[in-house]
Amino acid sequence: MNRWWWIGAVVLVLSLAGPGGAQENVVVLYGSPDRDWVAAIANKFEKDTGIKVQWIRASSNEMYARIEAEKANPKGDVWFGGTGDPHFDAAEKGLTEPYCSPKMAELREFMRDPIGGCKTLGLYAGPLGWAVNEGLLKKLGKPMPQTWDDLAMPDYKGLIAIANPNTSGTAYTTLVTILQLKGEEKGWDYLAKLHKNVAQYTKSGSAPGQLAGRGEVAIAVIFLHDSVMFAEEGFPVKALSPADGTGYEIGGLSLIKGAPHKENAKKFIDWALTPETQAIAKDFRSFQLQSNMKTPLPAVVIKHGVDFEHVKTIKYDFTWASKNRDRILKRWTEQIFSQAR
Amino acid sequence: MTAVGNPACLLGGLGLLLTTAVVPFLSREGQLLPGVGREWLSLTALSLSGRFPGFWVLAVLALAWVGAGLLRQDHPHRPALWGGSVGSVLVLWLTWVAGVKPYAFGPGAMLALAICLLVLAYGLSQGGYIRADTFVAGSILALAFFVLLFILFPIFSVLRNSVMDAGGLRPGLLLETLGRYTALWRVVRNSLGLAIFVGVTSTLIGLAFALAAARSRSRLTILLRAFSLLPLITPPFVVGLAIILLFGLQGFVTSQLLGLKTRGIFGFPGLALAQTLSFAPVAFLVIASVVESVNPALEEASLTLRAGPWGTFRKVTLPLLRPGLANAFLLTIIESLADFGNPIVLGGEFEVLSTEIYFSIIGRFDQTLAATLGLILLSFSLTVFLLQRYWLGERSYVVVTGKPPSGKPMPLPRGLEIGLLAFCAAWCAFSLAIYLFVVYGGFVEIWGINDAFTLRHYRQLMRDGMDALQTTLILAGISAPLTATVGILLAYVVVRHRFPGRGALEFSSMLSFAVPGTVIGIGYIMAFNQSPFLLTGTATILVISFIFRNMPVGIRSGVAALAQIDQALEEASVTLRASFATTIRRVVLPLIRPAIISALVFSFVRSVTAISAVVFLVSAKWQLSTKVILDQAENGRYGLATAYSTVLILIMAAAIAFMYLVVGKRAAAGGLEGGGLA
The missing domain is CATH 1.10.3720.10 (MetI-like)
Incomplete structure (x- = not known):
């Protein structure tokens, strides 16, 4: 009965190519950064290209789960932003497909092709750091922390908030940063000490910033651009980077495998990497370093002194982070998280 | 008598014939109808019969019905009954095998199924299997089909995922998953402990409100009724957010009024408070209906026999309320187990099953674990649900009986009435404060x-x-x-x-x-x-x-x-x-x-x-x-x-x-x- 397959296929192609065919001129955008930023991106793309954008926003982990759940029938075309790890995992699992955008040449080198093979492209990057409630520390008579080691001092017991790496990409970046900075064995010892000081593990990555902002804790371990965001939003926190070096995230931009509107998705990716598009991020309290070399760095970030120039970063190995994910999470959950504080 | 032998079969057969010939049985995913033209025609049952011979059987069934419709018979319901059952199963099976990517069920499949179910309904009704006319029988079949598809099938899909992976069906997978999930006992204990605690507090508060509302002559009772509406119209998270801002480390009450420095509100205390606020009104509604249906004659008898108002309340009224209390208790337990909005905001590190399911999907990317935890949560809820239905029976469900009460309801003992009213007023004020804070925010x-x-x-x-x-x-x-x-x-x-x-x-x-x-x-x-x-x-x-x-x-x-x-x-x-x-x-x-x-x-x-x-x-x-x-x-x-x-x-x-x-x-x-x- 092969003939019918062929006829079906021909009919399908004809209906696709024919006038009034099934393909609408839309692109389905799955966005993981700040909701307002995603909304603005959708509006701007519609205005710039006339292609209609249907979008939804969910955290990067949630989006990964959605894309995996939909893999039999992908609904989304392009996955915009969010921590790199889920993007990398998705690429490894074949949920997304490589696309070498012609804009890649314009990107900063470390974000050009973070895991090779154009599997995902760098949209932005941001170093990991702290949001510190200076007022609260002063009131308690505690010094400002300078290094990661300071955070593990008994002084800060019950004053630190950090996300749970089982549910948050930010917190996983923290684990990997420590393990890569200090080496595996020393790293695990340090994490056990840090654990004693943690007041609360939150589910979402940026939630510790709010806790610090509201004075529920004094120090939040979050991405520095989020620290800047909370400070700019009016919370009494200061963005601080660890003096002994820190890791960073790369926000991903991926083409979803089996995208129903693939051509539009590629157009979107090319468009999203232009300086004109990337420049609007700062208007929505998203202060990451954008990947295009020509995108200017927002003045606010320079004011807070937490741009890549002023932050000591380590050589963060994304491939290692991705490959060892299950092992590290299991060990952390069983050996560290389960201990009394 | 009509001129033809079996009008239902004739109509059904003609309809089915038409459906198989011209209505697209399948449609492309995400579309209701395929494009008019060749794609349309290629998706009708007759065109598909080349690939799936099963469609021939459907066409033959349609022809057989037309034939049977023209003949006079002694038992006209039989072809309808048999044909209808075979046809319904056949259509579902054909949808299953033919509806493969990129095609999904289409209007033809729905129409054919509707026709088969209708003819089957006719058969059931005429044959006396359902003592009602075709419309009622059809409704029953349609409802049964919907319930199967949209309630039982999704639940089944969850259960299946807990014992099936890429390697096929493995009952042992369930145990493996649970062995992998070390937090299991803690989470189960948290969920059940919280649910039982909230069940008790909600039931007690509900009882206080119900007594005050039904038995007090105070004007406050109208307020109590209005209060019962609040949780129904409250979007999720609202109560949780308000509680953090009132009772957190920097909370208005804890920090500014009491000068406390505590983050104790995250976890059990905050959750218990939020859920009691949300579910006490549910308990109130259930208990109030029982309080209202208590026959005052019994209490009058007790008073006549020289029992005091307190004795009557303790020995007569309260025992009569027992089924209502148990019902409210079990219902709040189910609500608490299923609650998602409060734990996600207030839980802190206090994990409960409903949020762990969510996080095992979005955090650990583990559908098997989610399905397994879903199975556990489901078994708890179902146990409570069954208890509520079969142990308590259905009598406490009926609220508006239509029977007029046979006397004036007894007033409460004076001291109790004042105490209850004061308590209810305080609780209402507390709820109201929370909502005002939300508006203020x-x-x-x-x-x-x-x-x-x-x-x-x-x-x-x-x-x-x-x-x-x-x-x-x-x-x-x-x-x-x-x-x-x-x-x-x-x-x-x-x-x-x-x-x-x-x-x-x-x-x-x-x-x-x-x-x-x-x-x-x-x-x-x-x-x-x-x-x-x-x-x-x-x-x-x-x-x-x-x-x-x-x-x-x-x-x-x-x-x-x-x-x-x-x-x-x-x-x-x-x-x-x-x-x-x-x-x-x-x-x-x-x-x-x-x-x-x-x-x-x-x-x-x-x-x-x-x-x-x-x-x-x-x-x-x-x-x-x-x-x-x-x-x-x-x-x-x-x-x-x-x-x-x-x-x-x-x-x-x-x-x-x-x-x-x-x-x-x-x-x-x-x-x-x-x-x-x-």
């Missing part, structure tokens, strides 16, 4: 940090939130009449007709109340994300989830209303030669109008506030307000989240006020009962 820059007045949250809401709000209102508006129709029709067939499988139908339709929303949500994704039933990403799946989540509201209202109407009225109408449809339209519907309206309003309200199931089902094109609120709260924009919540609360309060105006207080209260329970 929408008008200040940053709640708790910078209390300068601002309208910017509302301006942003007007700019960005209107799409989701519109979608929410439209979808909730579409689903409300459908929910009421399905629910009341189901109530009607279950109350008024006896047929095989009646108990099973009623039980499974009420199941969607016991199944926690997160479980239903992942069930819908697993069941409807692939051919042949492809629905994810559409508005349809949202509407369907609303209908089947809220259907118990309609059933409850319908059962309560129908129980009041003597069947003799309908029999009289039938005796006077009115057709069944006329009887329904002219006799039954006008009598249960209040139930219909309250079912409409409450399914609308519950759809607007739904989060746990739909958080998985919203899509790029169809977004809902509650999801937007969740996003904004996640990013710390409490101002925007609370502004949004305030708008939703106002809309729903308006809907309920409208219902009170239209149907009057008593019926509205009856509907409330349904709304609260389901």
Whole structure:
């Protein structure tokens, strides 16, 4: 009965190519950064290209789960932003497909092709750091922390908030940063000490910033651009980077495998990497370093002194982070998280 | 007698023949109809028969019916019965095998199934298997089909995932998964402990309110009734957020009033408080109905026999309330187990099953674990649900009995009355304070940090939130009449007709109340994300989830209303030669109008506030307000989240006020009962 397959296929192609065919001129955008930023991106793309954008926003982990759940029938075309790890995992699992955008040449080198093979492209990057409630520390008579080691001092017991790496990409970046900075064995010892000081593990990555902002804790371990965001939003926190070096995230931009509107998705990716598009991020309290070399760095970030120039970063190995994910999470959950504080 | 032997078979056969020949049996995924032209024709059953010989059988069945329709027979129901059953199964099977990617079920499949079910209904009705006419029999079959597809099938999909992986069916997988999940005992203990605690506190508070409302002569009672509405119209997260801001480390009460430095509110204490605030009103509604139905004659007898007011209260009144108390207790346990909005905001590190299911999908990317935890949660809820139904029986469900009370209700002992009123007033004031804080939060820059007045949250809401709000209102508006129709029709067939499988139908339709929303949500994704039933990403799946989540509201209202109407009225109408449809339209519907309206309003309200199931089902094109609120709260924009919540609360309060105006207080209260329970 092969003939019918062929006829079906021909009919399908004809209906696709024919006038009034099934393909609408839309692109389905799955966005993981700040909701307002995603909304603005959708509006701007519609205005710039006339292609209609249907979008939804969910955290990067949630989006990964959605894309995996939909893999039999992908609904989304392009996955915009969010921590790199889920993007990398998705690429490894074949949920997304490589696309070498012609804009890649314009990107900063470390974000050009973070895991090779154009599997995902760098949209932005941001170093990991702290949001510190200076007022609260002063009131308690505690010094400002300078290094990661300071955070593990008994002084800060019950004053630190950090996300749970089982549910948050930010917190996983923290684990990997420590393990890569200090080496595996020393790293695990340090994490056990840090654990004693943690007041609360939150589910979402940026939630510790709010806790610090509201004075529920004094120090939040979050991405520095989020620290800047909370400070700019009016919370009494200061963005601080660890003096002994820190890791960073790369926000991903991926083409979803089996995208129903693939051509539009590629157009979107090319468009999203232009300086004109990337420049609007700062208007929505998203202060990451954008990947295009020509995108200017927002003045606010320079004011807070937490741009890549002023932050000591380590050589963060994304491939290692991705490959060892299950092992590290299991060990952390069983050996560290389960201990009394 | 008609000229042809078997009109049902003839019509069914012709219809089926036409359907197989010209209506596309399948359609392309994501589209209702294939493009007109060759694709259309290539997807009719006849064209597909080249690939799937099963379609020939369908065509033969249609021809056989036409043939049987033309002949005179002694038992005209037999071809209808047999053909109908074979046809229905055949259509489902063909949809299953032929509806493979990129094709999914199409209009032809639906039409063919409808025809087969109708003919089968005719057979069942004529053959005396269902003692009712074809319409009722058809309704029963259709309802059974929907319940199977949209309630049982998704639940089954979850269960299947807990014992199946890429390697096929492995019952041992369940144990492996549980062995891998080391936190299991802690989580189970947390969930059950919290549920039982909240069950006790809610029941006690509900009892206090019920006694005060039913037995006190104070004017405060109207306030108590209004209070019972609050949790119904509260979007998720609102209570949790307010509690953090009142009782957190920097909370208004803990820090500013009491000078405490504590973060103790995260976890059990905060959750217990939030859930008690949310579920005590549910307990109140259940217990109030029992308090009102206590026959005062018993208490009078006790007083006559020289028992004092306290003795009467302790030895007579309270024991009479026992079934109501147990019922309220079990219902709050189910609600607490299923609660998602409060634990996600207030849980801290206190893990409960409903949120662990969510996080095992979005954090650990582990569908098997989610399914396994879903199975555990489901088994708890079901156990409690079964206890509630079969141990307590159904008597405590009926609220509006229609029987007038046979005397004046006894007043409470003086001391007790004052104590209860004082307690209730304090609790109401506390609830009210929480809601005022929510409204206040929408008008200040940053709640708790910078209390300068601002309208910017509302301006942003007007700019960005209107799409989701519109979608929410439209979808909730579409689903409300459908929910009421399905629910009341189901109530009607279950109350008024006896047929095989009646108990099973009623039980499974009420199941969607016991199944926690997160479980239903992942069930819908697993069941409807692939051919042949492809629905994810559409508005349809949202509407369907609303209908089947809220259907118990309609059933409850319908059962309560129908129980009041003597069947003799309908029999009289039938005796006077009115057709069944006329009887329904002219006799039954006008009598249960209040139930219909309250079912409409409450399914609308519950759809607007739904989060746990739909958080998985919203899509790029169809977004809902509650999801937007969740996003904004996640990013710390409490101002925007609370502004949004305030708008939703106002809309729903308006809907309920409208219902009170239209149907009057008593019926509205009856509907409330349904709304609260389901």
